[in-house]
Amino acid sequence: MNNSVPHLSDAEKARYEWQMWTPDVGEAGQQKLKAASVLVSRLGGVGGTVAYYLAAAGVGRLVLAHAGNVKPSDLNRQLLMTTDWLGKPRVESAERRLKELNPFVEIHTTSENISEENASSLIGEVDIVVDAAPLFSERFAMNKAAFVQGKPLVECAMYDLDAQLTTLVPGSTPCLKCLYPEDPPNWKREFPVFGAVSGMVASMAAVEVIKLITGIGEPLTNRMLWVNLRTMNFRTLPIAQRPGCEVCGH
Amino acid sequence: MKVTVQFEAQLRQVAAINELQVELPDRDSLQSALQCVCDQLGESLHERLLTADGQVRPSVMVFVNDRPVVSSVSEPHQLIDGDVVLLLPPISGG
Ligand SMILES: [Zn+2]
Numbered sequence: 001m002n003n004s005v006p007h008l009s010d011a012e013k014a015r016y017e018w019q020m021w022t023p024d025v026g027e028a029g030q031q032k033l034k035a036a037s038v039l040v041s042r043l044g045g046v047g048g049t050v051a052y053y054l055a056a057a058g059v060g061r062l063v064l065a066h067a068g069n070v071k072p073s074d075l076n077r078q079l080l081m082t083t084d085w086l087g088k089p090r091v092e093s094a095e096r097r098l099k100e101l102n103p104f105v106e107i108h109t110t111s112e113n114i115s116e117e118n119a120s121s122l123i124g125e126v127d128i129v130v131d132a133a134p135l136f137s138e139r140f141a142m143n144k145a146a147f148v149q150g151k152p153l154v155e156c157a158m159y160d161l162d163a164q165l166t167t168l169v170p171g172s173t174p175c176l177k178c179l180y181p182e183d184p185p186n187w188k189r190e191f192p193v194f195g196a197v198s199g200m201v202a203s204m205a206a207v208e209v210i211k212l213i214t215g216i217g218e219p220l221t222n223r224m225l226w227v228n229l230r231t232m233n234f235r236t237l238p239i240a241q242r243p244g245c246e247v248c249g250h
Numbered sequence: 251m252k253v254t255v256q257f258e259a260q261l262r263q264v265a266a267i268n269e270l271q272v273e274l275p276d277r278d279s280l281q282s283a284l285q286c287v288c289d290q291l292g293e294s295l296h297e298r299l300l301t302a303d304g305q306v307r308p309s310v311m312v313f314v315n316d317r318p319v320v321s322s323v324s325e326p327h328q329l330i331d332g333d334v335v336l337l338l339p340p341i342s343g344g
Contacts, residue, residue: 132344
């Protein structure tokens with residue numbers, strides 16, 4: 001994280017007043033949020049909502065990666081995409097919406113999805129990575145680069161009315177390849193989703209990022225939360241490093 | 251012995267059921283239990299759950315009584331009466 005402690009203006013103090021009432025956050029925690037930077041990939045139903053809550057919370061700098069233009073089928077869940085921006089770049093719609101919400105947040109966008117080629121440089125710009133990409137190839141590229149750079153990776157995913165969340169910290173938790181040593185067969189880029197489901201896991205992922213930055217609470221490390229919203233069953237399951245993992249094994 | 255196998259996400263859709271209880275010989279392996287489940291629930295579940303040689307696909311996370319389990323040919327995980335096997339398929343919707 002950035003070591004210098006940023007100043008909070010009166011306007012910022014007013015904006016964040018209610019969250020600074022969280023006893024172990026206060027003004028010092030808010031300054032940590034302002035000093036922090038987070039990469040979010042991509043800005044769909046999950047990632048876009050994570051970015052929205054991180055902007056609302058006053059995370060100082062957001063790096064946002066998502067290729068392509070807004071499509072009608074994005075609009076049931078991708079809350080940063082607006083009807084008037086159909087056919088135009090998704091990152092432009094996202095940046096505009098986030099700036100409307102909180103002009104104090106610095107936003108860097110790239111109209112690319114994460115790949116082996118750009119993962120290292122984008123992750124090099126930030127303190128924490130939020131993985132909300134729909135393809136395992138993107139997730140594995142982020143996992144590898146985050147592990148090499150020692151950056152925490154908040155892993156969030158959903159399918160239908162199920163969702164999962166875990167926080168991966170290099171050196172103290174498993175990595176994504178420990179959980180999925182092969183590129184899973186049968187996974188399609190398109191999946192059944194209500195915005196309320198992707199938004200639920202996104203809100204929890206944003207809380208994980210806020211906890212990592214401010215140091216409050218206990219991050220979801222070495223555990224995976226699995227949520228079934230059909231039954232409202234929430235399980236927290238232990239997860240372990242896989243011996244001989246190609247990324248984090250020694 | 252009786253063992254319960256629970257399915258989530260795509261596995262639940264393919265299995266068309268939330269969970270299934272199966273009757274097995276005492277101390278049978280996890281692989282045998284899943285083979286038995288696939289025999290009852292169909293080929294498309296088998297494709298997602300097991301490899302051609304009957305091993306659990308590495309991308310499916312397996313928990314027995316909420317503890318993670320890795321089971322292989324050389325070190326098969328033995329089940330006991332009352333075990334609950336939870337199967338989490340890989341998901342990455344974002
Ligand atoms: Zn690993």
